[in-house]
Amino acid sequence: MVTRRAEAAGGAGATVDEGPAVQDHYPADAAHCYGCGARNPFGHHLKTRWADGSRTETITRFTPGPEQTAMPGYVYGGLVASVLDCSGTGSAALAGTHAAGLDLEGDGSLRYVTGTLEVRYQRPTPMSVELVVRGRVEEVKGRKVTVALTMTAGEDEVASGRVVALQLPDEMRSS
Numbered sequence: 001m002v003t004r005r006a007e008a009a010g011g012a013g014a015t016v017d018e019g020p021a022v023q024d025h026y027p028a029d030a031a032h033c034y035g036c037g038a039r040n041p042f043g044h045h046l047k048t049r050w051a052d053g054s055r056t057e058t059i060t061r062f063t064p065g066p067e068q069t070a071m072p073g074y075v076y077g078g079l080v081a082s083v084l085d086c087s088g089t090g091s092a093a094l095a096g097t098h099a100a101g102l103d104l105e106g107d108g109s110l111r112y113v114t115g116t117l118e119v120r121y122q123r124p125t126p127m128s129v130e131l132v133v134r135g136r137v138e139e140v141k142g143r144k145v146t147v148a149l150t151m152t153a154g155e156d157e158v159a160s161g162r163v164v165a166l167q168l169p170d171e172m173r174s175s
């Protein structure tokens, strides 16, 4: 699947969302996550894809609602952190699966959990605007993947951060 929202929107530097979302290839036992689990009715249901077919950059989109307010008109910082967090683990799953020579659609995704999450809040994040998180895979080293992240709201970069994600140890797997 290829969605070309940015192309439709036009503009230099537009990012194209490309290919399947990694979360659509998590097994059912890994689909309860508050950030991205399809089986969590209260969660964000984030979808992370490669951007531009690069296999180094990813994109995740989320539009916050009024229940996620910090102060009127602005988004709660913990929400920003959770969107960065799961964009990072989703990006790690894409990168780790690719680096292992596996095919997402044929083989499914490797599973990753957050080891470290860094967040830098750069500007107040406006409410009810689509937040676009771009991930850049910095390193895949054994079971560890490091992803640098930026979050934009319209033209403004509102937050940035980094996730170090670790492949889920076998003893923590339920399947």
Ligand SMILES: CCCCC/C=C\C/C=C\C/C=C\C/C=C\CCCC(=O)SCCNC(=O)CCNC(=O)[C@H](O)C(C)(C)COP(=O)(O)OP(=O)(O)OC[C@H]1O[C@@H](n2cnc3c(N)ncnc32)[C@H](O)[C@@H]1OP(=O)(O)O
Residues within 6 Å of the ligand: 026, 029, 030, 031, 033, 035, 036, 085, 086, 089, 090, 111, 112, 113, 114, 115, 116, 141, 142, 143, 144, 164, 166, 167, 168, 169, 172, 173, 174
């Ligand atoms: C509560 C979550 C866990 C339960 C999960 C159960 C089922 C879930 C199923 C599937 C999940 C899939 C989809 C869900 C998607 C995303 C989840 C959303 C994100 C989260 O909400 S998730 C919750 C918060 N998350 C945790 O609750 C983790 C608690 N923690 C641990 O479970 C261990 O701590 C672990 C596994 C992180 C590492 O343990 P380990 O034994 O695998 O690591 P090991 O010692 O082998 O180190 C190997 C190399 O990683 C480096 N390293 C180690 N730990 C690091 C760290 N923390 N930060 C940075 N680097 C670290 C070492 O320095 C070494 O690096 P080097 O190779 O360079 O020397």
